[in-house]
Structures are given as structure tokens and as C-alpha cells.
Amino acid sequence: MDLREDTSGDVTILEIKGRIDSTTAPVLGERLTASLTTPQRRLVLDLRQLEYISSAGFRVLLLAARRAEEAGARFVLCSVTGKVRHLFDLGGFLDLFLISGSREEAITAVH
Amino acid sequence: MKRPLNIVYGVEDVPPLGVTLFSGVQHVVLIAIRLLFPLLVAREAGLAPERILDVLGVSMLIMGLGPVLQAMTRGPVGSGYLCPTSFTSAYIAPSLLAAKTGGMALVVGMTLFGGVLEAALSRALRPLRPFFPPEIAGFVVVVVGVTLGSLGTRYVLGVGTPTGLNRHDLTVTAVSLGTMIILNVWTKGSLRVFCALIGMVVGYVAAALAGILTVADLSPVKAAPLLHFPRLGHGGWSFDLGLAIPFGVAALAACLRAMGDITTCQKINDAEWTRPRIRSISGGVLANGLATATAGICGTIGVNTLTSSVGLAGATGVTSRRIAYVIGGMFVVLAFLPKAAALVAIMPRPVLGATLWFSACFVFVNGLQIVTSRMLDVRRTFVIGLGFTIGLAVDLHPSLYSTLPGAVQPFASSSLVLGTISALVLNALFRLGVRRTQTLLIDPARRDTSAIGDFMELQGAAWGARRDVIDRATFNLSQSIETIVDSCEPEGSIEVEASFDEFNLNLRVSYAGPPLELPDKRPSNEDIMASEAGQRRLAGFMLRRYADRVQSRYRAGRSTILFHFDH
Numbered sequence: 001m002d003l004r005e006d007t008s009g010d011v012t013i014l015e016i017k018g019r020i021d022s023t024t025a026p027v028l029g030e031r032l033t034a035s036l037t038t039p040q041r042r043l044v045l046d047l048r049q050l051e052y053i054s055s056a057g058f059r060v061l062l063l064a065a066r067r068a069e070e071a072g073a074r075f076v077l078c079s080v081t082g083k084v085r086h087l088f089d090l091g092g093f094l095d096l097f098l099i100s101g102s103r104e105e106a107i108t109a110v111h
Numbered sequence: 112m113k114r115p116l117n118i119v120y121g122v123e124d125v126p127p128l129g130v131t132l133f134s135g136v137q138h139v140v141l142i143a144i145r146l147l148f149p150l151l152v153a154r155e156a157g158l159a160p161e162r163i164l165d166v167l168g169v170s171m172l173i174m175g176l177g178p179v180l181q182a183m184t185r186g187p188v189g190s191g192y193l194c195p196t197s198f199t200s201a202y203i204a205p206s207l208l209a210a211k212t213g214g215m216a217l218v219v220g221m222t223l224f225g226g227v228l229e230a231a232l233s234r235a236l237r238p239l240r241p242f243f244p245p246e247i248a249g250f251v252v253v254v255v256g257v258t259l260g261s262l263g264t265r266y267v268l269g270v271g272t273p274t275g276l277n278r279h280d281l282t283v284t285a286v287s288l289g290t291m292i293i294l295n296v297w298t299k300g301s302l303r304v305f306c307a308l309i310g311m312v313v314g315y316v317a318a319a320l321a322g323i324l325t326v327a328d329l330s331p332v333k334a335a336p337l338l339h340f341p342r343l344g345h346g347g348w349s350f351d352l353g354l355a356i357p358f359g360v361a362a363l364a365a366c367l368r369a370m371g372d373i374t375t376c377q378k379i380n381d382a383e384w385t386r387p388r389i390r391s392i393s394g395g396v397l398a399n400g401l402a403t404a405t406a407g408i409c410g411t412i413g414v415n416t417l418t419s420s421v422g423l424a425g426a427t428g429v430t431s432r433r434i435a436y437v438i439g440g441m442f443v444v445l446a447f448l449p450k451a452a453a454l455v456a457i458m459p460r461p462v463l464g465a466t467l468w469f470s471a472c473f474v475f476v477n478g479l480q481i482v483t484s485r486m487l488d489v490r491r492t493f494v495i496g497l498g499f500t501i502g503l504a505v506d507l508h509p510s511l512y513s514t515l516p517g518a519v520q521p522f523a524s525s526s527l528v529l530g531t532i533s534a535l536v537l538n539a540l541f542r543l544g545v546r547r548t549q550t551l552l553i554d555p556a557r558r559d560t561s562a563i564g565d566f567m568e569l570q571g572a573a574w575g576a577r578r579d580v581i582d583r584a585t586f587n588l589s590q591s592i593e594t595i596v597d598s599c600e601p602e603g604s605i606e607v608e609a610s611f612d613e614f615n616l617n618l619r620v621s622y623a624g625p626p627l628e629l630p631d632k633r634p635s636n637e638d639i640m641a642s643e644a645g646q647r648r649l650a651g652f653m654l655r656r657y658a659d660r661v662q663s664r665y666r667a668g669r670s671t672i673l674f675h676f677d678h
Contacts, residue, residue, distance in 0.1 A: 021593050058646075096636070
């Protein structure tokens, strides 16, 4: 898994490339925790280049969403397409997260 | 079945009467152009003008019967789709040969043989499915698309005509084709639905203005009687064993083309189309065979599903099977009105070329989509690539094939026949050595996730499996291995066995250790977040949901999970 961070104004964009499984999920979890502890923090998670996400990855996303809510931060996913979208649907996660079609829409939605 | 956005009236819909009638007319015009084929054969057989009128009348009745048989939904006959039929180039070469050697009696006798053979083939499609895979059905559609486009080009450029290429023909083509495209792309409603018919009428007018369609050209229309009752009686049937091969090849080509056309019908009517439905296809091929057998009984040549008409239905977004019954009714009426048939038969070349180009675009792209609906490894790439190259050479270098011995020539009678036979032979050949069951051993200490993905990619392509099924199987394999390694402390290697036939993909994962939990119910979000046990239950739930069937066994310290995926 590769993580790439960009910013757009006050929004942090984290692009994930590759696989989120039980080996890589802890690394992502730490990064998200660090990003979502500050109140008013706005984070977009771009999943356009994500190839695979297992139950370990979904758990990390659920924990991140809870942490964001507790800290008063905003957290939006974007570009959830193809087989990764099927996995979100399969696990019942499509309605649990705020998901935008593109990075631009996500930046608008996170405000 | 989910209706695609571009389909205005789907297969089950009942369009308004006006739409039904005008759509019927569009198809009738496109289908009736092929009346030239029985006309050609009847002349070659040396029939008197009165008898030729009978052949044309009977031919129109058969053109009406075909779509009705195809549209049937009850019983073994019919694909259930608007899939019109007309006379086919596949039967034209052997029919001309039969007309020369044995007259019309031999033509109709051998046509009856071809129809019965195709009807028999339709009953064996399920066991033959590995030898007639979807990518070859798609390949046939692509070749037909290229053939239609190429035929259109001949008409537009005036190849083989005294006038040759001239600006009047090009202008009429541009006006006719331009009208069809503009109405199809930039309009909605009736104008889009009737774009082909409007384009043809505009083409006739443009041809008249350009002097291509003259008063003299209308003489066959004037000469034809107002009313004529076609006689079904003819000079009997005869059979020649030597012609069994060319007619057999024609029946096989007709069968494969019908498979491709019906697959296209399924695809254009269903946004969620994933695989050809064999019952509908075998019913359609049976309808095709019965229509050809009836043609032989009644005194004309063999028919086939009309790819350009299927393309037209997709292009206009009107695919209601009601249209098929209207087409049937219109042809019954037209069979008694020779003037109408004559009007279609004199369609100016550039207008015919424009119509063929218009339909060929949709046929070609639909064929490509069917080919790529399967994963293709190098073997399948050779099957499609070489089949296409060999088949196309018939059109590119016809003189080369005309020097072949007489017994072999029927196999090279058209790019469709030679290309299809080449692809079928290569497919059968390349099946040798492809193992239906493969095993992979995974070392839990190494956690090589890429090996799992590579294994499934390689096998999926070798088997020609559907991409979506392989993606699901790859997920189940990756997720189960991940969970087994993390929570079951397996001793020794984890063994994966993947087996495939055209209908099933089965994965067997076995290891020494306790079994995985595979719950029916999704754990709550709180459960998932609370502990890794909740995460494992989520994994088990997803594994169970993603496969079509799951079995878990635990015996003598060894666990086995069986994942089944319908294909």
C-alpha cells in the first residue's frame, strides 16, 4: 500500500494505492488517527487506485469515522468504483460513509 | 434484467401503435433488401418470370415467419427477442452451386437439409458450449459487422459498376448517412427512433434529384402486378451428397451467427448482462433452423438472423418483441403485393451503402464487447486474432482462394465461413493442455498476496472465464487466506484448488487448523470495531455473501472451505 498526501486549501487529501489488508491496515489506521485528532480537520480519502480492501481495512475505516465524529473533524471518501465499490456494497458500508464520486466533489462535500 | 438507458421500448414493452408500425416498416425495408438473394438463385436456376414471382412471394412469407418464430417465448422454439431474419450470404454460395448443377429442386432439397441440421445443432448447444464459447460468438458478430461495412463500402464506391466512384453517389451517401447519424445522435423521441427509415427516404429523394434513381429504374415497379398470390408448389426436392459439406458449413455458420445475434439481443436489452443465456440461444437457433427448413419445403433459400436489423433495433432503442409480429404481418401482406417488393429491390446503391454502414457500426462494437466480456489469454488471443486474419483474407485476396480444389472451396466461400471454421478449429486445438483443475500451495509465513492474484488471473484467462467471477473468486481467496493466517495458526502450507467448467468455478481451500467462522448475519459496527473477533466475523460474512455457495468442513484437525461461483 502506498499513501500520498495532498492539500487543497484547508482540506487534506490522502490517496491510497494498492491493497488494504491485515498487514497494511495498521499503517493506515495510524495515519488516519493522526489526521483526525484535530477539531475542524477536513480529510478526503481518495480510493481511486485502491485494488483490494479486506475486513481489516473496513475496520480501520469504521474506527476512523468514529474518531472523526468524536473529534469534530470531517471525513469523506471518494472515487469508490468497480470491484472495490462491490466490496463496500457486500459488507454493507456504502451507506455508512459519506462517499463522493470525485475528488472535487469530495472537497466540496467535506466543508 | 435491467433496461439500459438508451433503450426506449424494451423487449417486454408495448410501444404505441405508431411507433410499432413505423419501427416495423424500418425493419421490413432492411430485411427486404435481401430479396435479391433468392432472386439471384431463381434466375441462376433458370426459372420462368412467373415462377420467379412465386419464389419472391414465398420468400417474403418466410421473411415474415422468421421474426415471429424468433420472438416466441413459450416452448422450445424462439429466443424471445426482436431478432429478425432474412436471406443470408452463408447460404447464397452453396445455393448458387446447387442451382447450377440441379436447378431449384436441388436448391430447396439442400436448404431443407441445412435447416434440419441447424435445428439438430440447436439441441446440442449446451454440451457443445466449450467448443462454441462466447468470444467466438462475439467474433462472428465482429466479422459480420466488418462484412456489412465492407459490403456498404462496395455499394458506396460503386465497385464493379460501370460508373465506379463518382461524386453523385458520394453525395447521396453523405446525405442519407448524415441524416441517420444526426437524428440518432442529436435528437430524441420519434426522430431518433425512425432515424434509419427517414435517412433511407431522404436518400431516395437525394438519389432522384442527383439523377441516380431515374424513371427507367422504376420500370420493375411498374411492371410488377398489383396483386399476386404466390404458389407454394414447386418442382420437388432433390439431394446431392456432394453438396452436404457446403450446406453443412452454411448451417454451422448460420448457427454461430444466430448465437452471436441472440447474444447481442440479450446484451442490448440488459444493462446488467454478464453471460449468454443458453436456453434463449438454443431456442433462437432452433427457430432459425425451422425457418430455413420451412424455406426449403416451400421453395426458397435458407435464412439467418439479420445482424443489421439487430443493430438497427439497438441503434433506435426499440427492441419490443411486438415489432416482430408486426414485421410478420407486413410481410404476409407484401407477399401478395409485388410492387412494394420491387420498390425496395430498386433501392439506390448509395442509400443501401449508407444503411449498411449505419448498422455495421453497432454490430461491430457489440461484437467487440461480447469478445471482451471474457478474459483472454494468449491461446484465446490467437484463436480470435488468427481466425480474424484468415477469414478476412477471403475478402482481401479472393483470387488466392478461387484456386483451391473444389472440395475445399465451400470452406472458403466467405470471410464469415472461413474465419468461423478457423476460430472453431483453433479453439478446439488450444483446449489441449489447459487443465481444468489447478493447485496452489501458500506458505503462511510468506503471505504472498500477489501470488494469489496472479494465480487467479492466469487461470481465469486460460479458462476464458468472466472477469467479474474471477474478481469475486480472487477476493474470497485473498480474504480467506488472510483470515486463516491471522487467526487460525495453520500448520504447514495452505492448499488451494481451483476447478472450472463453463458453468461452475469452484475453489477449495484446505489447511491444518481450526475452521473459519462464516456467519449468515453481518456483525454490528460496534462488534467490528470492538475487537479483531468482530473483524473476523465480518470477513466470514463477506466470504459467505460473495460466493454463490459455501461449505465448511472440519475433520481430523484439518479444515476445508468450498466456495462455489456460478458461471
